[in-house]
Amino acid sequence: MVLEVNAERLMADMRTLAGFGKHGAGVSRTAYSPPDIEARQWLAARLEEAGLEVGIDNVGNVYGRDAARRSALLVGSHSDSVPMGGWLDGSLGVIYALEIARRAREEGFVGDVGIDVISFQDEEGTYVGWLGSRSVCRELKLDDVRHARSPHGEELADALARLPASFGPEPEMGRWVGYFESHIEQGPILENTRVDVGVVTSIVGIRNYVARFRGRADHAGTTPMNMRQDAGIQMFDFVHQFRAALERVRGPQTVWVFGNVSTKPGFNNTTPSDVELLIQFRDPGSDVLAAIDVAMSEVVDEVSRLHGAQIEIQIVLRTEPVAMNAGLASEIEGAAADVGASSVWMPSGAGHDAAAIGKYIPAAMLFIPSIGGRSHSTEENSHESDIVRGANVALNAAHRMTAMLGRQAGKQNIRAC
């Protein structure tokens, strides 16, 4: 049986959701902003119409539970955006999940394993990255992050005060036998290789560091070159050597960025006394990340020795790669073949809620092509034909997953007896 989404209904909902926080061709719907909260209330009403028992929890996750079943495949993504972001991003996976829940009910294809739907809160990290999914996994306690601030300096506690009181069923890890998230690729690979859907193998691990270089502020005209302690020169030497080291130890999918440099006093007549450099690198392999960590500390030692200076490196974020479940991923591949779509296995270079959830239960992700690979910009877009084709793959994949997970649960019950 090959299932089909209601394409007109799907696209209408996608466009309605994009109306909340509309900004040019994209959206500005950061977590807990008024349009984000309105969009969550709108989504809750749609999930209720789809026959789910609906709740919004104490951090703002919108959750629809298939009340007739004791276990479920959780399907969803996030509906918050970055400032001046795109209309698809996580919203695509949220509307796919809504449509999957409706089609499951209309077709009556759900057996013992139901379809639950979720839109996680603050995936983009306006206050705390992956706040919604990490709180569902009990990886963070609200009390520990209440004072986290947005880039505008607002505390999370004040943002939470804008949420209406929580209601309905709480998202509950214990009931889910798998998690399935669809998302735009946010990169150019599917478009460039003309493949319809990506089947995600793993989500990259990320390291964020801040490097601090200390020198001395001196007159930039009167201090001879050999008497200067220029923190800027230390930083340039470090970057130069670290780039060479990266090229030596990198894997084929390693990426890195030096995202910001700030210097003090930051004046053209003065040698810099303090420089701060933001460093980030990502890779789908823990071994590669560990090798880069080692290479970086060797470069730090070398440049410190060269300049007789103390370079300080502080880790700000450390996430390990998370493998997606191969069994569930195979169902995406199978579903793509069923609907006549081409597919390719690929890692995700971006972080996703599936990385938080996938540490605890089997998780899978599907990507659709992004035009020009653009994302986190109002230019972000995908062809309507790709959106609908991806939804058909997702629907059939969810159907296959619930059947597979149901068979597995059945076997476990027999064993338990």
Ligand SMILES: [Zn+2]
């Ligand atoms: Zn996203």
